[in-house]
Amino acid sequence: MRALLVDRSAPAGLRLGEAPEPVPAPHQALVRVAATSLNHGEVRHVLENASDGQILGWDAAGVVERAAADGSGPAVGTPVVTLAPDGAWAELRAVDTDLIGTAPEGADLGALSTVPVAGATALRALHRVGPLLGRRVLITGATGGTGRYAVQLARQGGAHVIASTAGPAAYGDGLRALGAHEVVPEPKALDAPVDGVLDLVGGTQLVDAYAKLAEGGTLVAVGHSAEQGEHFPFGALFGDQGRHDRSLVTFFLLGCRGLAPDLSRLAARVAAGDLDPQIAWRGGWDRAAEATEALLGRRLHGKAVLTFA
The missing domain is CATH 3.90.180.10 (Medium-chain alcohol dehydrogenases, catalytic domain)
Incomplete structure (x- = not known):
């Protein structure tokens, strides 16, 4: 062959x-x-x-x-x-x-x-964030394949979607067309806390995004394209003043069970034009x-x- x-x-x-x-x-x-x-x-x-x-x-x-x-x-x-x-x-x-x-x-x-890596990663990582309806969700590195699927799925799940990209204005226009309510250059630019984060970058962006989590929020560390370590300053993991019960979780797609039905559903939605x-x-x-x-x-x-x- x-x-x-x-x-x-x-x-x-x-x-x-x-x-x-x-x-x-x-x-x-x-x-x-x-x-x-x-x-x-x-x-x-x-x-x-x-x-x-x-x-x-x-x-x-x-x-x-x-x-x-x-x-x-x-x-x-x-x-x-x-x-x-x-x-x-x-x-x-x-x-x-x-x-x-x-x-x-x-x-x-x-x-x-x-569909398999980009689509299923976005779907399962959003599942880990929890219910999406009415919640604020940040997606870092949103211009990549997984990020673009995540923007669409989060919007369709009822979230207020914030996409983060350091690229030119045209990238932001494209992400808004996919369903992002807001586009910011970096997590530090957020003007209010978020309930969930899909971090596709790692490094300083992960640290900055974690600082923006609301009480009970979850950050899912999905990607590490920055190829940097994560260094949290003293106090970043305190649980006072609205920061109680925040979670940072790791993610590995092949560690997820029952992927076949997800792959089928995502394939059907792409074929139908519901997902780009x-x-x-x-x-x-x-x-x-x-x-x-x-x-x-x-x-x-x-x-x-x-x-x-």
């Missing part, structure tokens, strides 16, 4: 080559991949530390080629979205059936390939180097999608 293989001698460390087909375990389906979406974390960190010949990739959408031997999961011919720690950057992928969501017939599989995947770049697998370089260079604000011809 064709696959994007890690190759340190190739541009961006990837080359399109041949690899053995995966052999699925009894609880796995074999999926023929139509498209994959790239995530900053896998391109910035996983690829950087991978060995030559490895097949990486978290997100993929395609069609079931062979159903799981144990009878779980979707039938042959079902369009699906899939999530796993690796294996998405290939024509065929073996995936645990509890990490497979079904998709509507005829849906744009390129658009649906953005915000694709900023789309091209063939032979242009992988171009896509990864644009992603690492922070020239993409949204999702990059690679499609197999």
